[in-house]
Amino acid sequence: MTCVLAIDIGGTKLAAALVDESGSALRSATRPTPRTDVMSALAALIAEVTNGGPPPAAVGIGCAGPLDLATGTVSPVNMPSWRGFPLRDEVRELTGLPTMLAGDAQCFALGEHWLGAGRGSESLLGIVVSTGIGGGLVTNGAPFLGLTGNAGHVGHMSIDPNGERCECGGRGCVERYSSGPNLVRWALENGWSPGSAQADARILAQDAAAGDLIAVAAFERGARALAGMIASTAAIVELTTVVVGGGVSAAGKLLFDPLEHALDDVAGLPFVRRVQVRQSTLGVRASLAGAANLAWRQPTPTT
Template sequence: MQIEAAAARTAATDGLVVALDIGGTKIAGALVDDRGTLLVRAQRPTPAAEDAESVMRAVSEVIGELAADPRRPLATAVGIGSAGPVDASSGTVSPVNVPGWRDFPLVQRVREATGGLPVVLTGDGVAITAAEHWQGAARGYDNALCMVVSTGVGGGFVLGGVLHPGPTGNAGHIGHISVDLDGDPCPCGARGCVERIASGPNIARRALDGGWRPPEGVEATAAAVAESARAGDPVARASFVRAAQALAAGIAAAATLVEIQVAVVGGGVAGAGELLFGPLREQLRRYATLSFAAGVKVVPAQLGTDAGLVGAAAAAFAAPLVPPSAGPYGLAGGPRAVLSA
């Protein structure tokens, strides 16, 4: 079933878009209005270990569920925030944590699945940055780095008050800055990347390598490591400190290059709270030592798991193919930014 492109926009459907948030763990979708309200939701697990068509089938199921909603609201465009790297200029994606997708023509396939709607593609970190700058923790800052620390580590920049996705939609992809030149190999091909140290699976991997074991019947995840760390397990705590060190080094590098004022950190790993943020702020003081970088604030993201969907919608509203409302990225509440598409 396909979502119909609007021939004429009505008051009830004004500013409605489809938003997709595609990651290594889940594929989420929503119908979103021009105030960022998620009206209808759908979600599937990402079959990341399967082939390209299996992953696309999950995307199509999410789109089909949105289209099957009894209200059947009309949509004017689709915004996608995808795990990266992405290539917004060609409409393709090659997520590190979805090996079946390499140069996968996601924009074309989603356009076909939605009956020819315009499709705007960004990296997931850029999408989350758009959302947090619009109505989250980066609101009011002209220069910000927003990060998502989860299955992977992504990010995006706001520079001079404008979202800065870069020509292909990957600017701010802090997860693949190398912070340990002789460190473990990363799936991206480099060594010692922030993601290889600070992502949830790697926090758990490092704790397991150090001798930590989860309670019986509990999966070895970053959340389980966090629980053990709070209970006083030194190996579990050390794994979080190491993750914080990697994140601090990456943030300090960004601050040195482009003079950010704030670093917003979200994603599942950020749910550990002060277990992560405490050592992160401490480590940042060690790495961000130059006067123009030393004042960077580190704050938790505010939009939670909805940030990717809100940001993907923001990308769709910003596209020239969709008549925007006044506001950030085409939404109500602030100045627009220009996104590459």
């Protein structure tokens, strides 16, 4: 049976799977991302998945960024031991297979387009709302990666040039308003108290569901920032579909209802107003599915 090797690399978890042409995982495994010597852990994970399984024809990798497609290098923010690390060449040498690389959020978008909530969309934006905000674009059925591989980095689109200073150094970035930690930060600054629990986005969502006005306002504020970014991106790219995933999306209606209302308010042009916003159906599997799809796009040598 023909299959490909899909790899998803993040700051907390490494995942790999053998995936067939229908998107089914034949074998899979995960392990925590170590602070150092990540490549040794990745090599062991690849061996665990591939030994005894059908031989893969190619490899697709989704990795936290930033990255540089020209050199195949990655410098994930949450993986300090990798700075300018030649990931694509290392995996290609390890496996002896054609290897393709993209950002993890880009793979999220590609996975949702292939198998998830955005299946078959003509022009899709995938957004991961979590500790940070990542994004990826799929247009005309293909991932749009950009010159260096960082296209779709919508978390650092400025929605307010006079707004708050972002951790990236910019000002008014949507991540500063809508990411999980920043939802919590704003709520705490405005009088929210998580009681005896540790303050995080999950507890904030619980309190918002219980009617806490500050918690509700935090999600409304974050949703409005997301709406501004979506409307702006739709005006540029003429999106048909937006798929939202990541831990914060688990808040469900607490996020998606105010997002729908805000988008209705900020979007004006008819083609912008037509964009459909959907919640991810693949969840944590989306990036791995996208990495597999990326590998299937790699032309394989004929014999």
